[in-house]
Amino acid sequence: xxxxxxxxxxxxxxxxxxxxxxxxxxxxxxxxxxxxxxxxxxxxxxxxxxxxxxxxxxxxxxxxxxxxxxxxxxxxxxxxxxxxxxxxxxxxxxxxxxxxxxxxxxxxxxxxxxxxxxxxxxxxxxxxxxxxxxxxxxxxxxxxxxxxxxxxxxxxxxxxxxxxxxxxxxxxxxxxxxxxxxxxxxxxxxxxxxxxxxxxxxxxxxxxxxxxxxxxxxxxxxxxxxxxxxxxxxxxxxxxxxxxxxxxxxxxxxxxxxxxxxxxxxxxxxxxxxxxxxxxxxxxxxxxxxxxxxxxxxxxxxxxxxxxxxxxxxxxxxxxxxxxxxxxxxxxxxxxxxxxxxxxxxxxxxxxxxxxxxxxxxxxxxxxxxxxxxxxxxxxxxxxxxxxxxxxxxxx
Ligand SMILES: Cc1cc2nc3c(=O)[nH]c(=O)nc-3n(C[C@H](O)[C@H](O)[C@H](O)COP(=O)(O)OP(=O)(O)OC[C@H]3O[C@@H](n4cnc5c(N)ncnc54)[C@H](O)[C@@H]3O)c2cc1C
Numbered sequence: 001x002x003x004x005x006x007x008x009x010x011x012x013x014x015x016x017x018x019x020x021x022x023x024x025x026x027x028x029x030x031x032x033x034x035x036x037x038x039x040x041x042x043x044x045x046x047x048x049x050x051x052x053x054x055x056x057x058x059x060x061x062x063x064x065x066x067x068x069x070x071x072x073x074x075x076x077x078x079x080x081x082x083x084x085x086x087x088x089x090x091x092x093x094x095x096x097x098x099x100x101x102x103x104x105x106x107x108x109x110x111x112x113x114x115x116x117x118x119x120x121x122x123x124x125x126x127x128x129x130x131x132x133x134x135x136x137x138x139x140x141x142x143x144x145x146x147x148x149x150x151x152x153x154x155x156x157x158x159x160x161x162x163x164x165x166x167x168x169x170x171x172x173x174x175x176x177x178x179x180x181x182x183x184x185x186x187x188x189x190x191x192x193x194x195x196x197x198x199x200x201x202x203x204x205x206x207x208x209x210x211x212x213x214x215x216x217x218x219x220x221x222x223x224x225x226x227x228x229x230x231x232x233x234x235x236x237x238x239x240x241x242x243x244x245x246x247x248x249x250x251x252x253x254x255x256x257x258x259x260x261x262x263x264x265x266x267x268x269x270x271x272x273x274x275x276x277x278x279x280x281x282x283x284x285x286x287x288x289x290x291x292x293x294x295x296x297x298x299x300x301x302x303x304x305x306x307x308x309x310x311x312x313x314x315x316x317x318x319x320x321x322x323x324x325x326x327x328x329x330x331x332x333x334x335x336x337x338x339x340x341x342x343x344x345x346x347x348x349x350x351x352x353x354x355x356x357x358x359x360x361x362x363x364x365x366x367x368x369x370x371x372x373x374x375x376x377x378x379x380x381x382x383x384x385x386x387x388x389x390x391x392x393x394x395x396x
Pocket of ligand 1: 127128129130132133135136137138160161162163369370372373375376377378379382394
């Protein structure tokens with residue numbers, strides 16, 4: 001593992017930093033959070049700019065419109081875009097961070113040519129149809145059924161917690177194609193066109209007042225067999241590749257943003273009075289901030305290690321579960337400390353007198369979901385126990 005950047009990587013950083021400075025100057029502010037159509041337009045238009053400038057899909061193959069660079073350059077890209085506060089992947093996080101990389105890693109040549117350019121050019125949005133009401137942690141228990149009919153599957157069932165389904169063009173969909181043998185063996189990974197007849201999308205409101213999730217009902221929806229990724233009944237293996245991207249590399253931007261959050265907490269602690277003096281004078285607060293900061297640094301080193309490993313295999317390893325577990329729980333501890341520092345400011349979702357409380361209150365609520373999304377903490381612990389520590393498997 002070599003953690004030092006090469007001259008070419010340093011040059012890439014300089015060139016990107018310069019481009020971001022120019023492009024971000026005068027960029028329109030983002031739309032209202034719940035205005036999904038405008039958010040789609042905004043996120044896709046930024047993605048189109050990246051594509052035109054050669055900064056889309058840094059580590060995706062050149063044949064599909066990517067830059068064909070190393071995951072190390074991808075990491076530099078994330079660092080620089082976060083540092084400059086550039087728009088994030090937004091409503092197309094599934095397309096850019098896990099469905100796209102899965103298809104790039106194991107999709108057929110036809111699927112790569114058909115689907116990857118649309119993601120990179122900012123033309124098509126993807127969502128994830130994995131979870132069901134009775135299949136979340138125990139995902140292999142999923143029951144949405146796909147029955148083969150000539151060159152098509154006929155799909156019926158229900159998905160839940162589908163982020164951004166209302167603005168998605170395609171869905172990475174897990175379906176049951178067989179009830180024979182162990183439940184992991186009868187699953188298939190399909191590409192679902194969200195405009196197909198028979199799909200009903202019903203938004204769900206979250207504790208943070210967001211309608212980002214939906215329930216998706218599927219009634220006799222036809223999906224061409226050509227849109228199956230991997231073999232029939234082998235979808236569990238494909239889903240593991242998807243998860244390795246979702247847990248292994250999709251949170252890197254978030255980690256960088258957490259460092260910024262912590263810096264902003266320091267500013268608030270310096271400017272907010274406790275009983276008689278600024279909170280920053282309280283050594284317990286300084287200790288906690290210092291400790292959290294050191295933990296973020298340690299996670300950054302783990303990220304470099306994971307990315308360096310991924311640059312060899314093209315698919316991140318099980319180390320992603322270690323990162324996801326530790327990071328999501330750390331984010332909740334940052335949120336807890338933020339509420340303590342904000343005092344009454346923690347009660348408002350809007351900024352009070354320029355205090356900067358809103359992003360921390362929002363961050364606190366967001367962090368609640370982080371130990372659930374992409375596999376809960378308990379599930380990550382099971383994976384680490386079984387696949388890294390070699391402990392006995394959980395009875396199913
Ligand atoms: C922000 C966010 C975005 C999401 N986006 C999507 C999306 O786009 N598409 C999608 O398909 N899904 C999405 N999900 C759903 C997510 O994948 C599931 O919520 C998650 O897998 C947990 O499943 P569940 O909610 O059914 O909880 P359950 O599986 O019912 O779990 C309930 C509790 O029991 C614990 N538990 C369950 N099994 C075990 C076990 N074997 N050992 C120990 N403890 C256990 C869990 O850890 C949890 O604490 C999203 C979730 C969040 C929070």
